[in-house]
Amino acid sequence: MGRLMHAYFRHRYAALFYVLILTIGVGPLLVALDIDRNWLRIILEISLFAAVFGFTSTRHSQLLRLLLIVGLAGRLAALVLEHRGLAMATQPVVIGLALVATVGALLYALRAPEVGVEHVYAALDAYILAGVFWGMLHFEVEHAWPGSYVASGVALPEFPLRTAIYFSFVTLATLGYGDIIPKTEVARGITVVEAIAGQLYLAVLIARLVSNATAAVVREENETR
Numbered sequence: 001m002g003r004l005m006h007a008y009f010r011h012r013y014a015a016l017f018y019v020l021i022l023t024i025g026v027g028p029l030l031v032a033l034d035i036d037r038n039w040l041r042i043i044l045e046i047s048l049f050a051a052v053f054g055f056t057s058t059r060h061s062q063l064l065r066l067l068l069i070v071g072l073a074g075r076l077a078a079l080v081l082e083h084r085g086l087a088m089a090t091q092p093v094v095i096g097l098a099l100v101a102t103v104g105a106l107l108y109a110l111r112a113p114e115v116g117v118e119h120v121y122a123a124l125d126a127y128i129l130a131g132v133f134w135g136m137l138h139f140e141v142e143h144a145w146p147g148s149y150v151a152s153g154v155a156l157p158e159f160p161l162r163t164a165i166y167f168s169f170v171t172l173a174t175l176g177y178g179d180i181i182p183k184t185e186v187a188r189g190i191t192v193v194e195a196i197a198g199q200l201y202l203a204v205l206i207a208r209l210v211s212n213a214t215a216a217v218v219r220e221e222n223e224t225r
Helices: 002-010 012-032 039-053 059-081 084-110 117-144 161-172 185-224
Strands: 149-151
Touching: 012 039, 012 084, 012 117, 012 161, 039 059, 039 084, 039 117, 039 161, 059 084, 084 117, 084 185, 117 149, 117 161, 117 185, 161 185
Parallel strands: none
Antiparallel strands: none
């Protein structure tokens, strides 16, 4: 068990990357096969909890983990009891968790004195987690103000989490398909901020990783002289 945990902590961001990719990529196929649609939310939330639990152990991280255990217990109770009120009450915990996981992965990647494989995976995870975080925000906005997102000017008959995440990544990557568009001011504001954040992330990340990699090469050359 100890070896398994050690291996997980050494490669946690690599494992998280493949879990997230499979979850988001296979989701539409399982929906088309009419398989239980709640599985996407469950796996994503478990991945978020695992991402935060993988943080380096400190006094602050231990407190965070304790809060996560309480939040996870509430989410599981809401799922088992099918309690809508409890599910809505614990939803902010999940959104906050997505934000913490995103920031944690980003800091791990950017603060590395030398760029390794795990740091690259952390940078990729931060991008994917950001898309999930914004997707959850879009999802909550639509449910708080129905009709915030429309298709061809017509309100969507439903706006499940998988659709919100799809719209989030289309926005984050500035693809601009136009099949779903924000209609209300709140939805437009969130969409604009996400699009800007996506572009700034790529610019800053590439610059920082290249800088760290160059510095590492220079240090190695100086040591060999």
